[in-house]
Amino acid sequence: MRISVIGCGYLGAVHASAMAELGHEVVGIDVDRRKIEALAAAHPPFYEPGLPEILNSATASGRLRFSPDIADAADAEVHFLAVGTPQSSETGAADVSFVDAAFEALLPILAEGALVVGKSTVPVGTAARLAERLAAEAPHAALAWNPEFLREGFAVKDTLAPDRLVYGVADGDDRAASMLDHVYRAAIEAGTPRIITDYATAELVKVAANAFLATKISFINAMSEIADATGADVTALADAIGHDVRIGRRFLNAGVGFGGGCLPKDIRGFTARAEELGLGQTLAFLTEVDAINMRQRRRVVDLAVRDLGGSAAGKKVAMLGVTFKPDSDDVRDSPALDIATSLNALGAEVVATDPEGIENARSRRPELSYVPTTREALQLADLVILATEWGEYRTLDPEVVGRLVGERRIIDGRNVLDPAAWRAAGWHYRGIGRP
Ligand SMILES: NC(=O)c1ccc[n+]([C@@H]2O[C@H](COP(=O)([O-])OP(=O)(O)OC[C@H]3O[C@@H](n4cnc5c(N)ncnc54)[C@H](O)[C@@H]3O)[C@@H](O)[C@H]2O)c1
Numbered sequence: 001m002r003i004s005v006i007g008c009g010y011l012g013a014v015h016a017s018a019m020a021e022l023g024h025e026v027v028g029i030d031v032d033r034r035k036i037e038a039l040a041a042a043h044p045p046f047y048e049p050g051l052p053e054i055l056n057s058a059t060a061s062g063r064l065r066f067s068p069d070i071a072d073a074a075d076a077e078v079h080f081l082a083v084g085t086p087q088s089s090e091t092g093a094a095d096v097s098f099v100d101a102a103f104e105a106l107l108p109i110l111a112e113g114a115l116v117v118g119k120s121t122v123p124v125g126t127a128a129r130l131a132e133r134l135a136a137e138a139p140h141a142a143l144a145w146n147p148e149f150l151r152e153g154f155a156v157k158d159t160l161a162p163d164r165l166v167y168g169v170a171d172g173d174d175r176a177a178s179m180l181d182h183v184y185r186a187a188i189e190a191g192t193p194r195i196i197t198d199y200a201t202a203e204l205v206k207v208a209a210n211a212f213l214a215t216k217i218s219f220i221n222a223m224s225e226i227a228d229a230t231g232a233d234v235t236a237l238a239d240a241i242g243h244d245v246r247i248g249r250r251f252l253n254a255g256v257g258f259g260g261g262c263l264p265k266d267i268r269g270f271t272a273r274a275e276e277l278g279l280g281q282t283l284a285f286l287t288e289v290d291a292i293n294m295r296q297r298r299r300v301v302d303l304a305v306r307d308l309g310g311s312a313a314g315k316k317v318a319m320l321g322v323t324f325k326p327d328s329d330d331v332r333d334s335p336a337l338d339i340a341t342s343l344n345a346l347g348a349e350v351v352a353t354d355p356e357g358i359e360n361a362r363s364r365r366p367e368l369s370y371v372p373t374t375r376e377a378l379q380l381a382d383l384v385i386l387a388t389e390w391g392e393y394r395t396l397d398p399e400v401v402g403r404l405v406g407e408r409r410i411i412d413g414r415n416v417l418d419p420a421a422w423r424a425a426g427w428h429y430r431g432i433g434r435p
């Protein structure tokens, strides 16, 4: 099929490349010319495992093009909207102005029978509003909402082989669903379940899924606080409750909490939308989920100050990891970067490192010091904080690391190290909710 993808960020660049990988003719459109130039030269503007390979093969095959000009999307049969919906600062609500702008730009160029497919995460009610605009301005085209569930770090795999496909379509619009079936034929033939529903349900599935995941993480982080107060071990607790298949072990890793461009903003956006609907009380628990999550960051700062003898001033802190999760260069709402910034504000000399995130971190937090290697970060550190569980940090040898630092003190903000091995090597080891 001929496909356009409007917005080529973390979601859109992967989606465009993956659609071309599946054999479709794809054009990626973005208002950011630098991004478009990089993508057209097969250079991903961000780090995502597997993306360079499919971007390269798709651009080389001629099936994938990029353009800053939306007119180049005019002959597409399916247009995916993948622009950002950031948190608007005042209310926490999702800012849909980029979706609206991209949609308005599409209206005059839509071909007969074209399908506009929303992928961005939007407040419930957005699709119905856009469908009304479409009926008035381009009745020869249709709208569907097809939320995206990919995880950064696994984005290519998640796009090519998703857990499920959700299509929100207008009442009785079988054609929209069959066009999407055509787009996703490979995944459907491989057995991916698909749920065909209305717009509101499709929009809500997305934010409900993220709200549930965020709640799971904050639940275990609340347990980690209880564990810290009682001498219990939150990791053993998570393993034990996780054996119950109704609960499941995944997303029960306690630590510095969740960050990124999705979970934090999506729970705030969902709460704000519920308030608009007069249902603020219904989702009040998500405010607590958010509060527990932010408290984890402060707890780590407090623990660091305590481990540094009551004051961070003049102490050297080695920060391992700045991204919000491993295998991504994304530092949006990153707990690691937040903790580093707080310690820096308390007078610590924070030296941060990360395999992929330094450039993004530096542009957001230029006041911090960054070094390219773990070895340099560790040099004469008074305290080490493991804040993002990159593979290379998980496998650090406590004896080797011990020879580099000034003091053998570590806070394992992701509970990924073996406390016994680190203590045996003479370290003051502290995990989150671990005795
Ligand atoms: N990042 C993820 O893992 C992920 C996963 C699922 C859903 N989502 C959702 O997908 C959406 C995009 O997220 P992202 O992380 O890719 O954001 P992003 O900020 O990385 O990318 C958004 C892109 O849209 C472009 N853009 C803005 N206005 C435009 C316009 N009018 N025309 C063309 N391009 C325009 C921007 O220049 C930018 O490149 C959000 O709603 C997000 O919640 C993201």
Ligand SMILES: O=c1ccn([C@@H]2O[C@H](COP(=O)(O)OP(=O)(O)O[C@H]3O[C@H](CO)[C@@H](O)[C@H](O)[C@H]3O)[C@@H](O)[C@H]2O)c(=O)[nH]1
Pocket (backbone or CB within 6 Å): 121, 148, 149, 150, 151, 152, 153, 210, 213, 217, 250, 251, 252, 253, 254, 255, 256, 257, 258, 259, 260, 261, 262, 263, 266, 324, 325
């Ligand atoms: O047990 C856990 C699991 C995750 N996290 C943290 O939670 C955050 C989010 O992790 P993850 O969900 O893996 O990353 P994202 O790439 O942000 O993906 C989420 O957000 C996307 C955008 O909406 C959705 O598409 C995905 O389905 C959803 O998992 C990260 O900071 C993780 O470190 C924990 O602290 N403990």
